[in-house]
Every structure is written in structure tokens, then in C-alpha cells.
Amino acid sequence: MNNKRKWIFRGCTLLVILLIAALMFIVGRGHTVYIDNKTLEYNGESYGALQKSEVWVNGERLSKLGKRDRTMTTTIGNSFQMKLINTVNKGDEPTEVTVNLSLPYGWDGILVNIPGYLANLPQEAWMTEFIIEPTPPEEGEEEPGEDEIPTAEF
């Protein structure tokens, strides 16, 4: 009986640890979100870039985007919120929009097009995966072999 209880306790502990790991796997997924203010062509229609768009994330102004500008930020988890203060045409009153996005788990880089989002187009039109080609390493980086002694790190 005592032995059985011991194994149940061990199994429960293992289960809890696995659950924590699964939770960390979901909530800790990092993404880089690229936000751009570029004219979008979709189904033969053109959605023009805004005159100006201020991007606010976590209460801080990330960037002020002019036409054809792009900014980026990093976020952890699958939900992302930002505030946009948009000026559609020169001389217009700025309008404030709060954007809540659900980010696809498998995408590392996510490109969000502001004009497409504001035009209420389907998500695949304004949200696309952004893939960066890995940069080739510098000379001598291919094969590790230097006998580095990391004394300075200590």
C-alpha cells in the first residue's frame, strides 16, 4: 500500500512537471512582429499607405511610420496588442485604433500590414509569415575548434 502510494505520488509529480513544461511551451513562444505601412495589393484592389501611423506597444511609442515605413517588436505568447494613431491623409484628424492579434504558433516572424488591417480584409491578406534568410557566418566560424577559455565571463 505504502509502495503504491509512493508510485502514485511520483506519477503525479511527473505529470505536474510535464504540465508546467507544456504550459511554458505555449506561453513562452516568442515572435517578432513586423508592422508596415505599405500599399497593399489584394484581389486586384489597392489599399494605400497611411500618411502617418504611430505604433504604441505596452504603453510606449515604438515608432512613427510614414508611407512605406516598417518597424518591428518582439513579443512572448500568442496574443499581441498594439495601439495605432493613424493619420490617413495629410491634414486629417488622427484616429486611434487598438489592435488585438492572435499570432500563429508556428511563425517566428509575422508581418502585419496596417492598411490591409484597417480595410477589414481577411487575415491572410494583412498577416503573413516573415522569413529571414540566415546570414552566412563570418570567416572561420564554420568549424568550432578554438580553445576558448571563458575566464572573462566569470
Add this chain to the structure above:
Amino acid sequence: MSGKQQNAGKAALTFLRNNTVPLMFIIICAVCIPVSGFSPSYLLNEIITRLGRNAFLILSLLIPIMAGMGLNFGMTLGAMAGELALIFVSDWQIWGIPGVVLAMIVSVPFSVLLGWVCGKILNMAKGREMITSYIISFFINGIYQLIVLYLMGSVIPIAHGSIKLPRGYGIRNTVSLLNMRQCIDNLLAIRVAGVKIPVLTLLIIALMCILIVWFRRTKLGQDMRAVGQDIQVARDAGINVERTRIISIIISTVLAGFGMILYLQNIGNLSTYSAHSQVGMFCIAALLVGGASVDRASIGNVFLGVILFHTMFIVAPQAGAKITGDSMIGEYFRVFVSYGVITLALIMYEMKKRRQKASIGEQLALAQKEEERHE
């Protein structure tokens, strides 16, 4: 000379003999700090940063000492397990504190396996645990290099080009941990007079200290102490000596894995092929500087060791540059001191053992003489 004075002299001599290394380091630091010219706030900042970075790793050495297995050079195995976990977590793109927690969980099976292998081998080499664990760490380093350099990306799936070598398999020299850099240190951090105090990291270290104190009082902890004092007596008392020794090494390896993850999250990048190579040596040197010996170490030794050893590390290059005009002298000096202090501690331990044996012999001889006189 009166008896009281003689006793005081003896006590002072014993104190000096037992604390030679810490006293030596206090003198080195006292000379080097003013010469280096660093401001007190800068020094304090650096010491607290290094305390948070290294203390957990050094705490992992306490349990094998308690079990009489000496200084566990095999903690490098735990460091390798932590690094493997960090490579996977980086590839899965899990960032921040969840990344650190996940890396700790992922490191556990690797650490347990490596600790078990190490413990099994050390049980075959009783009395020579330190040199054996040192050589095991070289052996496992070879396997680690094989896995990381050839199997990752070819057999073990690694998706991200940013951590993979351009040839398509193997991990790059440096893996960036920028997205989890100092995530634990910065959470709840406070600044006092310009000194950053990583409260959460220090709380984790404090929790670890409490756990060690608690562990010493458990049945397993008592068994380990008994094994550490005398294997034969422990065996006669019904303790499974081999199992207890293996568990102590497994615990140490798991804690070393956690410690390495905490250490690397502070640094912010992982030198894939070399980060673990000197970890064991520097942690052991720090513990010995704190006044520990091969068979006796406490939590106090850990903290005193980190403070003294790392103060020397911080000030030595600058002091070397000021005294000799070449900062490399300071660099060589601190590496020389690290190895030197381990050598000194081992010599002192051996001398102490011989002195104890000699004193037991003398006592026996005296007792025999007494017996003969009575007859």
C-alpha cells in the same frame, strides 16, 4: 607563559591553519582593491551580479562533499545538460522566464542520466572520486561535442538556421540567448544607491540554501552524512552506500544544470563548445577560497568564496595593469590563482589527514606504553 596564553596561541594557530586560503584572499583583495581604483559602487555592482550568476552553481557542490565524495568535478556534466536544454529551447523559440523554466525541466533527464553514469563509475573508484570525476567530465565532453557538432541537425531535429552551422548540421560556436537575457535578474530588480540588486535571483539562491539545510535533516541527508563520515559504519548500519552516493551525484548534477541555465541567462549567450569547460574548476576554486575543504563545506563557504574569489577576478586585471603596465598579467594571475588555490587546498587536506593519522598513532603508542607500565 601561562596556560591561558598557550591555549590562546594554539587556538590562533588552529584558526590560521584552518582559514589560510580565505585569509590569503582577503589580503590579496585588500591590496588589489585600492590599486585597481574602482569605485565602491562599481565593485559592489559587479560582486552582486557575480553572486547571482555563480552562487547556485557552487551550491551544487555541497551535497557530494556531504556524502564524502569530495569536490565534484563532474558538475561539468550538469552544465552540459543545461546547455543542451538551452540549445533546444532556443530552437523552439521559447523566450523569457518560460524559456528558462522549460530549459530547467528539459535539462533534468539529461542531468539524471549523466549523474547516474557518473555515480556508477565513482562507486567503482572509491577514494579517488575527484580525479575520476575530472576525467569523466573530459570523456562526456567528447560525447557532448559529438552530439552537438554532428548529431544535432542531422539526427536530432534542429529547425533554426540561426543556431545551425551553414553546412546544415551542427550548432554554431555561439547561440544567442538575447531573448532570455537577464529575464530573471531584471524581474523584481531594485536599485539601491546605484547598485542593481537582482532580487528574484537572490530569492532563488536563498530558497536553494533553505532546501539544502532542510535536506541535511531528512533521512536521505542523514544517510549521506553517515556515508561521508565512514562508509563501513554506514554499511553496517544498513545504509545502501552505493545508492546513496549515486543519488548525491545525481542531485549535484541536476542542480549544476539549473545553475548553468541561471548563469547563461545572465550572460545572454552560450559558447556552445567551451562554456562548460572551466565551470567546474572555477566553482571549486571559489568554494575553496571560501574556506571549504575536500571533506567539509557549508553555505557560508559558498558566499564568502563567491565574494572573495570574484572580487579578486574583478580587480586583478586592473591592478595588474596599474602595477606592471600590462593587464594580461592580471588575467594570467587570476587563472594561476584558480588552479593554485585548488592545489593548495588539496595539499592542505592531505597534510591534515596525515597529521590526524600521526596523532592517532601517537595516542595509540602512549596508551600502549601506559598499559605496559601498569603490567
